Amino acid sequence: MEQVDLLILGAGAAGLFCAGSALRPGRRVMVLDHAAQPGEKIRISGGGRCNFTNLATAADRFLSRNPRFAASALARFTAADFVRLVDRAGIAWHEKTQGQLFCDGKATQITRMLLDRMSGADLRMRSAPRSVRHDGTGFVVETAGGAIRTARLVVATGGKSIPKIGATGIAYDLGAQFGLRLVDTRAGLVPLTFAEQELALCRPLAGVSVEAEIRHKDGRFRDALLFTHRGLSGPVILQISSFWNPGETLQIDLAPGRDIATDLKAERTRAGRAGIASVLGNALPARLAAAICEEMGLAQARLADQPNARLDALGARVNRWQVRPVGTEGYRTAEVTVGGIDTRDLDARTMQARKVPGLFFIGECVDVTGWLGGYNFQWAWASADAAGRAD
Numbered sequence: 001m002e003q004v005d006l007l008i009l010g011a012g013a014a015g016l017f018c019a020g021s022a023l024r025p026g027r028r029v030m031v032l033d034h035a036a037q038p039g040e041k042i043r044i045s046g047g048g049r050c051n052f053t054n055l056a057t058a059a060d061r062f063l064s065r066n067p068r069f070a071a072s073a074l075a076r077f078t079a080a081d082f083v084r085l086v087d088r089a090g091i092a093w094h095e096k097t098q099g100q101l102f103c104d105g106k107a108t109q110i111t112r113m114l115l116d117r118m119s120g121a122d123l124r125m126r127s128a129p130r131s132v133r134h135d136g137t138g139f140v141v142e143t144a145g146g147a148i149r150t151a152r153l154v155v156a157t158g159g160k161s162i163p164k165i166g167a168t169g170i171a172y173d174l175g176a177q178f179g180l181r182l183v184d185t186r187a188g189l190v191p192l193t194f195a196e197q198e199l200a201l202c203r204p205l206a207g208v209s210v211e212a213e214i215r216h217k218d219g220r221f222r223d224a225l226l227f228t229h230r231g232l233s234g235p236v237i238l239q240i241s242s243f244w245n246p247g248e249t250l251q252i253d254l255a256p257g258r259d260i261a262t263d264l265k266a267e268r269t270r271a272g273r274a275g276i277a278s279v280l281g282n283a284l285p286a287r288l289a290a291a292i293c294e295e296m297g298l299a300q301a302r303l304a305d306q307p308n309a310r311l312d313a314l315g316a317r318v319n320r321w322q323v324r325p326v327g328t329e330g331y332r333t334a335e336v337t338v339g340g341i342d343t344r345d346l347d348a349r350t351m352q353a354r355k356v357p358g359l360f361f362i363g364e365c366v367d368v369t370g371w372l373g374g375y376n377f378q379w380a381w382a383s384a385d386a387a388g389r390a391d
Contacts, residue, residue, distance in 0.1 A: 004030045004122070006388075007141060007150035009129055009170075011038035013114075014363030014380040015156035020117035021388025022154075029121040030150075032143065034128030039111035040165040041158070045377070050107030052086065053079040053381070054374035055099035062379065063242055063369045065183055069343040070368045073351070073382040079374075082381050089113040100373045132174060139358065152358045154387050159337025159364040160185060167331070171341065171365030178356045181342035183367040187334035188242040191233035192250075192325040201291055202227050208285050212236050213256035219243035222256055227288075231325060238372050241328055242338050252321040255283045261315025268303050268311070276301050276314070284318065292317060336376050340367045350390035351383050360387040 006022050008015045011033035022029050037043075042050055054061075057079045059071035083101065086093060091113060092104035103109055115123070130142045132153070139153040157171045172182055194202060205227035212225035212234075219240050226234035244250065260283060267279050276298045280289035293299050296314060298306075306314075328334070341361045345354055351366070353359040362383040370376040 001140070002146060002148045004028045004148060004150045006030070006152045006154065007032065007139070007148060008154040008156055009033075009141070009174075010156035010158060010363075011035065011123060011125065012041055012156060012158050012363065012380075013039065013377055014158075014384040015154070016111070016114040016118060017381050018154055018156060018362060018384035018388040019121040019123075020114060021385045023118065023120055029118070030148065031118070031121060031123045032127045032129060032141070032148075033125050035166045036125055038123065038125065039108075039114065041162065042111050042114075042377075043107050044162075044165065045107055046102050048107050049102045049105070050110045051096075051100050051102050051374040051377065052093075052110055053082050053101050053378045054371075055079050055095070055101065057099075057375060057378045061371045061375050063188075063338060064343060064367050066343045066367075069346075069348050070379060070382075072348040073386040074378070076349075077382040077385040079378055082378065085113065085117070086110075089116070098373060129170075132177070134178075134356075150358075152360070154360040154362060155365060156362050156384065157365060159340060160331045161187065161334040161337050161364070163331055171361065175341045175345075175361065175365075178353065178359060180345040180353055180356075180361075183339040183342050185337050185339035187328050187331050188338035188369050189238040189335035189372050190241045190328040190330070190333055191228060192231045192237055192241055192244070193327045193329060194231040194323065195326045198323055199229075199231070201295060202231055203229050205287055205291055208287050209234060210254055210285055210288055211256065213253040214240045214250060216240050216248070216250055217243045225252070225254070230329065232323075235372055238335065242336075242369055242371075244325065246327060247324075249322055249324045252323065254288070254318045254321055258283055258319075259315065260318040261312045264303065264306075264311045264315065265308065268306070271303065274303050276303050276306065279303055280314070280318070335372070336369050337364055338369045340365050343367050349386060351387040352390060360390070362387045 005027045006029045008031045011031050019031050062070045091109045138151045141148045155171050206229045208227045213222040221236045221239040223235040225236050277290045277293040351360045351362050363380045
């Protein structure tokens with residue numbers, strides 16, 4: 001039976017980084033993955049340029065049953081620490097917006113950096129674990145190539161998001177097998193879908209984008225909103241999707257920073273003969289303004305003919321649009337999985353299972369979900385480093 005000191009399941013962001021952090025003289029580290037190539041999620045992230053971290057990373061940018069769990073790992077391996085690795089590798093990067101850092105070139109540069117960093121570890125692709133067991137003194141992982149025994153096993157297999165690149169729920173199965181609790185999982189950072197009534201507005205506007213603000217529970221975001229054939233997408237929708245649950249109503253401000261009713265009343269004294277749709281088009285994309293006015297029976301209406309109550313209703317429709325999504329596009333397009341291995345069963349400093357010495361869970365499979373914008377990669381690096389450096 002083959003023997004290693006540390007065996008990592010999963011050659012994604014967290015698994016590759018953990019291998020690099022775990023290397024020691026005389027220590028044998030191995031990474032197994034069922035896929036053909038390592039770092040597939042890295043490759044497709046950020047439009048192919050990899051939003052590899054966020055300068056604003058802090059524990060309050062993450063969702064979890066225990067909001068403070070991530071603080072320890074994030075404090076010990078920071079965004080600045082990862083940027084230093086990127087700089088050392090000679091990878092050019094830029095800040096896009098709100099602290100989001102992207103490669104100037106291809107995302108595969110990050111994968112190459114991680115592979116170089118773990119040079120000396122044994123990476124085996126197309127090698128799926130068939131079973132995992134504990135024999136009393138260590139873990140035994142069965143593969144098509146034979147059994148591998150290890151004193152330390154790190155589960156870095158990710159969540160369920162984007163199954164077309166090989167995502168599975170194996171981490172949750174292993175957690176359950178070894179007695180760890182699971183926080184219910186669902187798709188996060190994902191477009192929202194609507195019933196036919198709302199789609200009557202959304203479908204004709206597919207492709208239209210507008211800056212919007214949404215507040216829901218502990219989430220408050222202002223960014224681009226995109227109308228689609230199935231509902232709503234864009235950064236502001238992806239952000240709020242991680243906070244939203246089925247059956248809940250969202251309130252959306254389609255003109256943040258402007259009081260549409262007040263603006264329309266002021267314009268009524270100056271441009272009363274103008275059509276409401278054209279005046280509203282000064283604050284919103286013309287197609288969206290026209291669609292809202294048509295929805296409210298004001299497609300051909302002049303501004304001068306409208307009483308205050310009517311303009312108040314129109315203003316409310318724009319600044320406080322109430323919508324109730326029926327669902328999301330699911331794991332197929334979700335960027336992350338919300339929920340996962342319950343943090344109550346993990347040590348926050350090492351990511352080791354409290355009741356199973358030598359067993360670690362890192363990255364997306366843990367109940368720690370970051371906002372959109374590089375936060376989830378930073379959690380992958382930080383949690384992986386914590387497990388890799390654990391004594």
